Amino acid sequence: MQMNLSRSLVLLGLSLSIVARAQGTPQSGGDFSSNPQAKKLPSETLLVKGAWSSASDSVTPLPEGGRVTKNIYTNAYFGLTYALSPDWTEKYSGPPPSDSGRYVLAQIRPADTFKGANRGSIMIAAQDLFFTLAPAENTLELINYEKESLNEDFKVEQPPTLVRIADHSFVRFDYGSPVAELHWHVLATQIRCHMVEFIFTSRSTELLETLTQEMNKMALPADAGPISGRGGGDVPMCIRDYASDENVLERVDPVFTEHRFNPAPVRIIIDKEGKVKHLHFLSAFPDQAKAISDALAQWRFRPYLHDGKPAEVETGILFGRAPQRITSSAPKVASE
């Protein structure tokens, strides 16, 4: 009897607990979790991306692939090595490449150990000349355009001028803001049809001059220059609009699965047989990149001939919605 009573109480308790669960907190899933000790998401981590950069393989160097290691910025794509001054460091990485071909390659600032009286900053940036919105064909034209489009709040301190840095030709452009008491030194050259810029900012022109002089320690590809810098040698030649009708022997249009409204610029390397060897999307949604990749795999190009021999070539193609380009051309105030 007592045993039956105990059994009945246990069964009653069990039944009540089942009822309570049915009316209590929903099972985990969807908007509900009953497990506060569950796996935690990492903080300050981007897990949901929009249009972003991607590539067809992880071996071929990319413009955005440069890194600061042991106080040296190295970029395999651009063949660039730049030793930072002591007490300078990269704290924050840059945003992804833009859909108009703008790269922030590195943002460098004084470390906590920096002893100088005035701070400054170094931005290493690049602009893919195939996709720039500005009316410029090369780095020299782009810097001249920049000078012409500088607004009235800034004062030109040195107009675009050709200078020698590390035995290579650069265009140098200095300007300042009287109200902010800040100065900028911009030193740019061209590598693989990209403008590569070193942008120094500080209140101190002395610091800027020091940083400019220290650029002489950098290593660059042989052909780097404000108008040259078209690849060749160890890397493919870069040719604007190589994917024009006369060079495309077979073309398959991508089959998109989503209606998108963004430009999807892609750089491709075409091998000696005229097949696409490598793709680098500067900015594209994953579904766009997949559709374009599938299509480009079927394209056949007329092989590029260099000195009469087939050679690899790098070019750019813009898929998606083309952005508005600036049509006015800036007058040339310097020439190479």
Added chain:
Amino acid sequence: MKTRKPAFVFACLVALFFPGKAVAQSDPGVRPGAINGQPAATPMSPLPLSSVNANDGSLQFFQNGLSRFQDVESVSKSSTNNNGLGPRFNFNQCSGCHSQPAVGGTGPASNPQFQVIANGIANSSANTIPSFITAKGPTREARFPFFFNSNGSPNTNAPNGGVEDLFTVSGRSDAGSCSLQQPSFSAAQATNNIIFRIPTPVFGAGLIENIDDSTLIANRAAQARNNLGISGTFNHNGNDGTISRFGWKAQNKSLLLFAAEAYNVEMGVSNEIFGQDRPLPGEDQLGSGLPANCLNLTGTGYPEDTTNFTPTVTSSDQFAVNASVLSDIEAFAQFMRLLAPPAQSTTTPGGATSISNGQAIFKAIGCATCHTPTLNFTQPSNITTSLGSAPVTAFSDIEIHHMGVGLADNVSQGGAGGDQFRTAPLWGLGQRIFFLHDGRTTDLLAAIQAHQSSGSEATQVEENFDALSPSQKQDLLNFLRSL
């Protein structure tokens, strides 16, 4: 020989021992004085655009919308016929969250969401106040970036991002037998699977709505060449492909859509654009939707907010009668559309020289590259003349920009990814209390510094800000608080 006053001596001692403190810049705080810089405005009566008038009826429509913006919604049986609240909601009145410094603004100093149980808006039998809703904190909506899996962990393969309404109508006397539970906010906080958004102010919103795409595109092109690492893009409306412009990620095309979505999502009122009661994202996409006893709580069918075929207003003023025909969402949209933008103070805080200097610095260090001071001009308007051919001094390019991991919310909306946000319009900033999309700070200086993190387009601009002298930084802060 003059006798030195004690206060002067004290000031010297402070300067001697705390030199940094003596010159350090600080946020001047919420600007005192006229609401929106408009002496005629009051907290309950923000000003319409100057061309809004009684002769063409626009004033009656503005006032009707203003009134409805302040209506308190019930679930059912309301004597004022303001029914339709819930079954889930964040608050029961538009102006509850859009009230600083006046109706149409952003979150107030005292958070009305904190009082929903005390004030009988939500019942304690089915609701608790989430820990992130505090008495003096920002009014907020919450989103879970990811759905939970069956083990209760956030599933990074299943993005969510929809609004998780804070409260349910369950337990209210006008909610019948509807029994719902709040989403798992505590677990979401414990697993870092929650983000917040605060209300965007809508002063001057009609001007933003009336900018042609070509103006925005031209501005983007003009700003494209900069040495700051900034390269914005636009979010687009999926239906017609044009630039969308409202909301923290510019995900909404128009004020009507904006109003309709908010009415449905924030208050749970179905309407002629969003015609159903809204379940939680997981209830809809992973479950079976809302339970039957939580549907049609008004007993009148759907949508709960409709065009009023038979005007209920009797008035000798035909325009007042006409305005009563609108549905609530149309009235809200007209109110927002006709609402005047805030006016900048030329002298407060810090004086005219400091503000002017700060404005120049704002441009010089690159803030204005995204926070475009003026977009010229709106397209001609068929609604009221003030909306047409007008400069828009919103301090925004309406573009979305990568803002880095420090601000990323891992919510995708339209073409905007988890780290992309619309450049927040800064007009009216001087009288806002909470800053950034989630209201994480009331300190303008902290808000500026939050622009810098890995992956942010604004890192270099913030670096330029850091290079300014303390007095220059103060001028910039004064300028921002003058807006």
